[in-house]
Amino acid sequence: MSAQADPAEEFKDFAYIVSHDLAGPVRSMVAFSQLLKESLPRPETPEDQLHLELIIESGQKLGDMIGGLLAFSRLNTVPRSRTLVELEIVVARCYMQLQAQLDATKGHFNYPRMPEVMADTQQMHTVFFSLLDNAIKFRKPDQAPDIRIRCDKGNDFWEFSISDNGIGIDPMFYDDVFRPLRKLHTDEVYPGVGMGLTLTRKIILAHGGNIWLEPSEMGGLKVSFSLPR
Known part of the structure; x- marks a missing residue:
C-alpha cells in the first residue's frame, strides 16, 4: 500500500x-x-x-x-543547519547595515551583551534585522527612533525583547500582522510588502521558541521572543 x-x-x-x-x-x-x-x-x-x-x-x-x-x-x-551562533556578532552586523538609517533619523540604539544560541546564523540575522528595521521604519514623524534590546536568561530559554518609541500597533491587530502580506498602512506612508513579522515568527517557531507583541514602556511597540538555551 x-x-x-x-x-x-x-x-x-x-x-x-x-x-x-x-x-x-x-x-x-x-x-x-x-x-x-x-x-x-x-x-x-x-x-x-x-x-x-x-x-x-x-x-x-x-x-x-x-x-x-x-x-x-x-x-x-530548504533544510538549514544549526550551529552555535554568537548573537552579539549578529546584532552588531545588523547595526552596521542600519547605521545610515539611524544617522538619517538621529536614532538611538542600545543593546546588552548577547548570548550564544544553537540556531541558523542567516535566519537569526533575518529576525534581528527585520525587527530593528521595522522599529526605524515605523517611527513617529516628530521623534527620533529610540530602540532598545533586552535579553533575560530563563531556566530553559533566553527571552529577548526589542522596544521602540514608534507608532506602535493597535492590540486588535496583534494577530493579523503575523499573516503573510498583511499591512496596516499604505505604501505611500510606510512602504513594504508585509512579510517581515511573518518570516520572523516562522523562524522563531521553527527554532522551538515563541513570539508575542505588547505596548512598549516608551509608547511604541515591544516585540518579545524566546529561544531555547
Whole structure:
C-alpha cells in the first residue's frame, strides 16, 4: 500500500514552486517595460507616461511580494543547519547595515551583551534585522527612533525583547500582522510588502521558541521572543 501524501506538505511544496516560477516572468515584465520606456519616443500624453510608470511600479511591487512569499516557503522546503551562533556578532552586523538609517533619523540604539544560541546564523540575522528595521521604519514623524534590546536568561530559554518609541500597533491587530502580506498602512506612508513579522515568527517557531507583541514602556511597540538555551 502506498503512503498517503500529507496535504500540508504538498501545499508547502506547491507554494514554493509557484513562488519560484512566478519570479522569473515578473522580472522579465519589469525589465522589458523599462526598456520600452527608454526606447520609445516621447509619449504623446502625460497619461501615456504615467501608465507605463505604473506598469513598472506594479511589476516591481509584485516582484517584492513574490520574493517575500518565496522566502517564507523556503523556510519549509530548504533544510538549514544549526550551529552555535554568537548573537552579539549578529546584532552588531545588523547595526552596521542600519547605521545610515539611524544617522538619517538621529536614532538611538542600545543593546546588552548577547548570548550564544544553537540556531541558523542567516535566519537569526533575518529576525534581528527585520525587527530593528521595522522599529526605524515605523517611527513617529516628530521623534527620533529610540530602540532598545533586552535579553533575560530563563531556566530553559533566553527571552529577548526589542522596544521602540514608534507608532506602535493597535492590540486588535496583534494577530493579523503575523499573516503573510498583511499591512496596516499604505505604501505611500510606510512602504513594504508585509512579510517581515511573518518570516520572523516562522523562524522563531521553527527554532522551538515563541513570539508575542505588547505596548512598549516608551509608547511604541515591544516585540518579545524566546529561544531555547
